[in-house]
Amino acid sequence: MKRILITGGAGFIGSHLCERLLKDGNEVICLDNFYTGNKRNVIHLFGNPYFEMVRHDIIWPYFIEVDEIYNLACPASPVHYQQNPIKTIKTNVVGAINMLGLAKRVGAKILQASTSEVYGNPDIHPQPESYWGHVNPLGPRSCYDEGKRCAESLFINYRKQNDVKIKIVRIFNTYGPRMNINDGRVVSNFIIQALKGENITVFGNGLQTRSFQYVDDTVEAMIKMMQTPDEFFGPVNIGNPCECSIIELAKMIVELTGSASKIEYRPLPEDDPGQRNPDIQLALQMLKEWTPTVKLEAGIKRTIEYYESLLTQGLI
Ligand code: NAD
Ligand code: UDP
Numbered sequence: 227m228k229r230i231l232i233t234g235g236a237g238f239i240g241s242h243l244c245e246r247l248l249k250d251g252n253e254v255i256c257l258d259n260f261y262t263g264n265k266r267n268v269i270h271l272f273g274n275p276y277f278e279m280v281r282h283d284i285i286w287p288y289f290i291e292v293d294e295i296y297n298l299a300c301p302a303s304p305v306h307y308q309q310n311p312i313k314t315i316k317t318n319v320v321g322a323i324n325m326l327g328l329a330k331r332v333g334a335k336i337l338q339a340s341t342s343e344v345y346g347n348p349d350i351h352p353q354p355e356s357y358w359g360h361v362n363p364l365g366p367r368s369c370y371d372e373g374k375r376c377a378e379s380l381f382i383n384y385r386k387q388n389d390v391k392i393k394i395v396r397i398f399n400t401y402g403p404r405m406n407i408n409d410g411r412v413v414s415n416f417i418i419q420a421l422k423g424e425n426i427t428v429f430g431n432g433l434q435t436r437s438f439q440y441v442d443d444t445v446e447a448m449i450k451m452m453q454t455p456d457e458f459f460g461p462v463n464i465g466n467p468c469e470c471s472i473i474e475l476a477k478m479i480v481e482l483t484g485s486a487s488k489i490e491y492r493p494l495p496e497d498d499p500g501q502r503n504p505d506i507q508l509a510l511q512m513l514k515e516w517t518p519t520v521k522l523e524a525g526i527k528r529t530i531e532y533y534e535s536l537l538t539q540g541l542i
Contacts, residue, residue: 318373398465432473
């Protein structure tokens with residue numbers, strides 16, 4: 227049995243990771259400041275003697291003896307990370323320093339949840355790990371993009387200078403149950419709008435693309451990455467290369483919910499990437515027997531069921 231710290235464990239991906247690592251027979255410490263996460267996401271784990279919840283902000287040091295650390299703490303949706311951009315930078319940079327310092331002190335292996343946003347608005351498709359990106363360092367997304375890029379640099383340099391065992395995964399758009407209802411991400415926005423019969427807000431002409439991966443496939447890849455030999459530390463893209471335009475997604479969600487909602491076009495936010503699609507050759511080669519398994523339509527159906535249940539409980 228390993229003792230594992232998950233920062234951002236009460237968030238969307240973090241809560242699924244907590245669940246899965248407990249199921250695999252580990253002891254899990256879930257650390258979160260509840261900025262975008264919620265106790266409701268992990269409340270079903272509270273009775274488990276191998277699960278602990280800690281309210282803490284990673285911009286302050288935290289000490290605990292653990293074998294592994296998954297560093298997920300950071301708001302992930304553009305709406306939330308732009309609300310307090312300086313805090314976003316501090317979480318990414320100071321938070322990473324604190325978690326890397328902890329890993330160094332106790333000899334823990336540490337995995338960084340990096341992002342496809344390190345590629346910015348990419349000018350090559352699909353994006354391989356060797357691509358350096360096309361990021362506006364001054365734009366509204368820079369607090370997140372540059373924060374995550376700096377965190378990757380910190381990880382690489384803690385490895386070089388201090389022999390810390392690191393892993394970096396670059397996660398592409400992940401969706402599924404427990405995405406924060408207010409965080410403005412496209413999948414949760416469209417499903418909630420469709421279920422409530424409100425207009426579906428498509429930004430720009432809707433022809434921009436994303437490649438959506440169901441959360442179970444993301445979690446599986448993160449765990450497999452943690453298990454790779456120490457010599458392999460990434461970065462490695464994890465995502466589902468099935469690319470879809472935003473307008474196609476909107477139409478699929480209207481159809482699957484049986485909603486009467488209409489499409490409403492709104493201005494495209496500044497620096498919104500036009501196209502995003504992961505090259506996952508490295509992941510397929512290095513993450514033992516991993517491949518994305520959940521098709522978009524099946525994953526969207528499961529996510530619709532989740533939001534329907536929140537609606538029935540009066541939580542939306
Ligand atoms: P989320 O917002 O649901 O989860 C982030 C969690 O971190 C929340 O529970 C939040 O309360 C917590 N948190 C934020 N700042 C903190 C701080 N200073 N100290 C402690 N806790 C803090 O987002 P998510 O989608 O679950 O994303 C998890 C991680 O994966 C993030 O690091 C994100 O950048 C990365 N990621 C996610 C996606 C995606 O599509 N979901 C894509 C790329 C990368
Ligand atoms: N988007 C949209 N309507 C919404 C929310 C988002 O058209 O209500 C678009 C957004 O402009 C972007 C894409 O959907 O092009 C994905 O947005 P999201 O915030 O989910 O993730 P990210 O831009 O970080 O990939």
